[in-house]
Structures are given as structure tokens and as C-alpha cells.
């Protein structure tokens with residue numbers, strides 16, 4: 001395939017992945033995106049797209065308690081002139097494995113002169129819909 005066609009495919013893939021992340025209430029794993037029949041892009045491209053969104057500060061990566069990486073759209077991330085900060089907590093349901101961003105922020109004491117700019121905190125438990133179902 002000629003390089004400009006590849007590029008075009010990646011650009012429309014990027015738009016689709018961004019739409020999915022933006023409209024999802026939960027964080028999405030690479031697996032979930034790969035299984036989405038609307039996305040016609042291969043896993044390497046999905047991986048590249050997610051990494052580039054992460055570098056651009058559009059999404060953040062959460063390591064779930066199940067050892068998988070999840071990506072969440074950046075909605076209320078703290079922003080300073082030089083840094084895009086992730087202080088909020090996450091929640092992963094042990095039944096449905098959904099990962100969500102919580103409003104609660106992490107604010108823990110650290111040694112003097114240490115700068116915290118990322119808190120990959122994941123609380124585990126049972127989400128409201130699984131709780132109601134059980």
C-alpha cells in the first residue's frame with residue numbers, strides 16, 4: 001500500500017478511536033478496541049494511536065488490577081503551565097472489570113522536593129450495576 005494511503009487510514013482510525021474514548025463512560029483496553037467491529041485497524045496501529053494520544057495528553061493510561069492497560073479520555077485533568085497531571089483515583093470492578101475515572105483526587109505526603117505528577121491509583125471492588133444485578 002502506498003504511504004499516503006496508509007497515512008489516510010491511520011488518520012481516520014485515529015478519529016474513530018478518539019470518538020470511542022470520548023463517548024465511553026469507562027476506560028477502554030486495547031483488547032476492547034480490537035474487538036470493536038467498527039474499527040478496521042490492526043492491533044499495531046491501535047497501539048500506535050493510543051500511545052500518540054497519551055503523549056499528546058488526550059488520554060491517560062491506567063494499569064488495572066487485572067494487569068491490563070486501560071485508556072481513559074482526559075476530561076478533568078489538572079493542568080499547570082508545564083505539566084498535565086493525573087491525580088485522580090480509578091475504580092475497577094472485580095466482576096465486570098470495567099475501569100472508571102473517579103472524581104476523588106490523591107493527595108499524599110511525599111518527601112521534600114519530590115514532585116508527583118502521576119497517581120496510578122486503582123481501587124478494587126464491585127460497581128453499582130454489578131451490585132444491583134447481584
Ligand SMILES: [Zn+2]
Pocket residue numbers: 057058059060074075077084085086
Ligand atoms: Zn489527562
Ligand SMILES: [Zn+2]
Pocket residue numbers: 093094095096097098126127128129130131
Ligand atoms: Zn461491575
Ligand SMILES: [Zn+2]
Pocket residue numbers: 060072088089090100101102
Ligand atoms: Zn482517569
